[in-house]
Amino acid sequence: MPVELTPSQALGLWHTVSLEQVRVDGRDLTLRQMAILLQIYLVPPPHTVRGLAATLGVTKPVITRALDTMGALGLVDRVRDDRDRRNVVIKRTVDGALYLEKFGDLIIDQGRKQPK
Amino acid sequence: MPVELTPSQALGLWHTVSLEQVRVDGRDLTLRQMAILLQIYLVPPPHTVRGLAATLGVTKPVITRALDTMGALGLVDRVRDDRDRRNVVIKRTVDGALYLEKFGDLIIDQGRKQPK
DNA sequence: TTCAAAAGAAACGCTTGCGTAACGGTCCGT
C-alpha cells in the first residue's frame, strides 16, 4: 500500500517538517548526515564506511566525518570487525533510535495536517 | 484529506527521498535553506528577511546568508520595496519553481515506492 | 615470507555557515 501524494501535499509535507525540525532541533544535521543515519537504522546491518559511501555516491572521508559528528552526538557507534580487522562496523544506539522515532512522529503529525 | 503514514512509511519516505537527493543534486542545501525556500514558494507573498527570520526562529543574518547562497544559484531573487525602502521583498524565480517542482516529483515517486 | 591491494582514518587547504556585534540607509513622530 504505497503513499499517494498530490504535488501540493508532497512539498507541503516537506515544508512543515523542515520548518518544525529547524525550530525544534538545534543539531541541524546536513542532508547527507540524515541520509546516512536513516540508512543505518532502516536497512539491515552490517554497515561499513565503504558500503555507505557506495550507497550514497560519495567518497569515504565524507562517511568518516559524518560518523565522527554523529558519533559525538551519540547517534551512532563504531566497532572494529573482528572477522576482518580492516573493517569498521557501524552500530545503532539507543539515542539514535530515539532521535529517529521522534523524527518519525514529527513526519506523521505534519502529514496529518496536510490539507486537500 | 490528510496524509496518513505509518512510522515505517514516514521514515522510509524521508530516507529514500534524502538518499536520492544526495545522489542526484550536487547543491546540497542545508535544512534551513530548504525550509526558507519552501516557505517562500508555498506561502503567499510578500516575504521579508524579518518575516522569514521570525517564522524560522533564527536571526536575520541567517536569512541574508541563505538568500545570498540561493540567489547565486538562481533559486530566489531580491528586490527593494518601493513602498518602504527599508524592506527587501524576496521574489520567486522560474528556476526556483522548477527546482521545487522536480523535488516534489521526487517525493511523490518515492512515496509510491513505500511498502505496507 | 613478501608484497600489492583494501579499508578506514588523518592531514591539508579551502569553502561555507554560524552567532554576535556593528553599520548605513530609511521612516516617522515630535
Next chain:
DNA sequence: ACGGACCGTTACGCAAGCGTTTCTTTTGAA
C-alpha cells in the same frame, strides 16, 4: 529638521564540511 526606531547587510572570529591526498593497519595470494 532632528533623533530614535527599524530593516537588512556587513564584518569578525570560529566551527564544520568538502575533495584530494597520504598514511596505517590488515589481509590474502604468489
